[in-house]
Amino acid sequence: MNVYRFELRRTWKNAAVWTAALLALLAALTLWAYPVFIDGRAAVEKILAGFPPEFAAAFGFSLDDVFSYAGFYAFGFLYYFLFGAIMAAVAGLDIFSRENRNKCQDFLLTKPRGRGGLFCSKLLAALTLLTASNLLFILESIALYRNAGQDPAALGKAVLAASALFFTQIVMLAVSVFIAVFSKRIRSVSGTATTIGFAGFLLSALHSILEKDALRYITPFKYFDVTLAFSEGRFETPYVLTAAAVTLMLLALAFIRYCRADVAAA
Amino acid sequence: MSYAVETERLTKYYGKARGIIDVDLQIDEGEIFGFIGPNGAGKSTTIRTLLGLIRKTSGEARVFGMDSEKQKVKILANVGYLPGEVFYYDNMRAIDLLRYSASFYQKDCTARMKELSDLLALDLNKKIEDMSLGNKKKVGIVQGLLHSPKLIILDEPTSGLDPLMQRTFFDLIKRENERGASVLFSSHILGEVQRICDRVAIIKEGRIVNVQRIDDLRQSACKRVSFTTKTPPESFSLPGAADLAIDGCHVSFLFSGDINALFAALSRLPLVNADVSEPELEEIFMHYYADGEAAQ
Numbered sequence: 001m002n003v004y005r006f007e008l009r010r011t012w013k014n015a016a017v018w019t020a021a022l023l024a025l026l027a028a029l030t031l032w033a034y035p036v037f038i039d040g041r042a043a044v045e046k047i048l049a050g051f052p053p054e055f056a057a058a059f060g061f062s063l064d065d066v067f068s069y070a071g072f073y074a075f076g077f078l079y080y081f082l083f084g085a086i087m088a089a090v091a092g093l094d095i096f097s098r099e100n101r102n103k104c105q106d107f108l109l110t111k112p113r114g115r116g117g118l119f120c121s122k123l124l125a126a127l128t129l130l131t132a133s134n135l136l137f138i139l140e141s142i143a144l145y146r147n148a149g150q151d152p153a154a155l156g157k158a159v160l161a162a163s164a165l166f167f168t169q170i171v172m173l174a175v176s177v178f179i180a181v182f183s184k185r186i187r188s189v190s191g192t193a194t195t196i197g198f199a200g201f202l203l204s205a206l207h208s209i210l211e212k213d214a215l216r217y218i219t220p221f222k223y224f225d226v227t228l229a230f231s232e233g234r235f236e237t238p239y240v241l242t243a244a245a246v247t248l249m250l251l252a253l254a255f256i257r258y259c260r261a262d263v264a265a266a
Numbered sequence: 267m268s269y270a271v272e273t274e275r276l277t278k279y280y281g282k283a284r285g286i287i288d289v290d291l292q293i294d295e296g297e298i299f300g301f302i303g304p305n306g307a308g309k310s311t312t313i314r315t316l317l318g319l320i321r322k323t324s325g326e327a328r329v330f331g332m333d334s335e336k337q338k339v340k341i342l343a344n345v346g347y348l349p350g351e352v353f354y355y356d357n358m359r360a361i362d363l364l365r366y367s368a369s370f371y372q373k374d375c376t377a378r379m380k381e382l383s384d385l386l387a388l389d390l391n392k393k394i395e396d397m398s399l400g401n402k403k404k405v406g407i408v409q410g411l412l413h414s415p416k417l418i419i420l421d422e423p424t425s426g427l428d429p430l431m432q433r434t435f436f437d438l439i440k441r442e443n444e445r446g447a448s449v450l451f452s453s454h455i456l457g458e459v460q461r462i463c464d465r466v467a468i469i470k471e472g473r474i475v476n477v478q479r480i481d482d483l484r485q486s487a488c489k490r491v492s493f494t495t496k497t498p499p500e501s502f503s504l505p506g507a508a509d510l511a512i513d514g515c516h517v518s519f520l521f522s523g524d525i526n527a528l529f530a531a532l533s534r535l536p537l538v539n540a541d542v543s544e545p546e547l548e549e550i551f552m553h554y555y556a557d558g559e560a561a562q
Contacts, residue, residue, distance in 0.1 A: 002369040010355075103353035107409070110317050111370040112343035262280070262320040265310055266353050 086197035092176030300463035346415035350422035
């Protein structure tokens with residue numbers, strides 16, 4: 001537990017800042033942008049008519065449903081995913097490259113603790129941060145849903161839709177843990193995390209434009225369809241399985257590498 | 267007889283590159299064992315294999331009779347390690363680092379932490395990154411010893427310590443040894459090893475070339491002698507002198523033998539200056555191997 005506590009103490013502030021930004025973005029889009037958007041529906045439709053359909057697709061919305069609460073909420077998710085992915089990557093990279101960055105692997109790895117145990121403690125710390133952050137995100141989503149006067153009977157679907165962020169973050173965490181463990185040295189946690197986040201964002205935009213199913217299997221932001229969750233209360237099984245397989249595979253490879261790798265002198 | 271450390275044909279290759287080859291070591295419990303060799307000879311590779319930081323290619327390595335890979339966690343509970351260069355987490359005070367270090371052991375290390383830091387005059391409230399190299403090293407010493415380990419592994423431990431602190435450090439290690447701790451002390455400085463060790467293993471190019479008692483090594487060890495005379499000597503010879511070089515009035519050679527005979531010979535010369543010093547390790551090796559090859 002000492003490694004878990006140590007990692008939490010060193011990363012919670014950063015996670016809190018990202019969570020605050022995420023919650024502020026959610027509130028700003030839902031409470032401020034959505035009403036403005038609805039009021040100006042005619043003007044928005046006129047402006048967007050002048051752009052090719054790929055433009056709207058790339059930015060995560062279609063005119064058919066973006067004016068509904070669920071549609072607008074789902075539109076915002078492209079950006080929540082981006083924020084969430086960077087946050088998850090920061091946590092994964094920071095926690096798993098900490099000793100490597102500080103050249104102090106010798107310190108931690110000569111303590112009487114198995115490397116498997118160290119890996120699990122670090123992973124648990126990252127998962128704790130993401131869980132806490134997502135609990136707040138889901139609670140805020142529920143509050144906003146109620147505030148918008150949406151159907152109380154469909155609240156479960158709204159909660160499932162909101163949980164798409166958590167599941168996507170888990171995938172991005174696995175990606176970042178894999179990168180942290182396999183990289184020779186992470187020079188900048190924030191720089192690498194931003195690159196990971198934007199790579200996810202670009203893949204997502206590319207998939208929206210090209211609409212190729214095969215591409216969706218390597219696009220973490222598209223594994224959990226928020227619109228579908230909102231309307232039908234489910235995610236698509238093939239992509240959920242893909243997300244689970246990718247996550248488990250990356251974490252398993254990282255685990256094996258972390259446990260077996262030779263640690264060179266600093 | 268149980269050994270604190272025992273290796274049998276311990277071998278490590280980094281890909282195709284040589285690390286260590288067939289290293290056989292037996293370090294008795296309660297012994298201060300020196301491990302000496304030039305940089306890149308394989309000292310750190312041996313130590314890192316014992317600590318489970320790197321995986322052996324073949325052979326056996328046991329600490330207190332336990333396999334260094336399979337029973338690593340049990341071993342590490344009784345091992346204190348001080349590397350040559352110490353690095354710690356950024357933005358951390360010494361006290362926080364030491365508390366974190368202590369939290370890995372099933373014992374209260376608070377009193378010991380205080381005792382050691384007082385002895386080394388270490389300010390625990392200072393951030394480690396703001397400390398001098400010597401003070402960082404002190405943090406390393408305290409964190410390596412705070413759990414009263416049964417085996418202390420020191421890998422080039424004195425770099426960065428001033429001579430006064432080196433003395434304190436050696437006294438501390440001797441005290442730990444008297445308490446019952448075994449010590450593996452790796453260095454490339456012969457004088458350091460001679461100062462506190464009972465026996466020494468000499469490693470060269472990944473292989474142990476000799477294990478000697480320090481007393482025996484001292485007798486066989488050579489000195490670098492150089493002197494300057496008023497007028498160029500026509501010739502100079504002395505039993506035990508090797509690698510002799512005469513350059514005008516200046517003469518230098520490696521000497522192993524009776525030191526009285528050396529001074530008797532020097533006293534007969536019109537000296538301007540004379541210097542007798544520890545030779546470089548490489549010189550000892552060359553001397554040592556030359557003798558070995560001649561003997562063969």
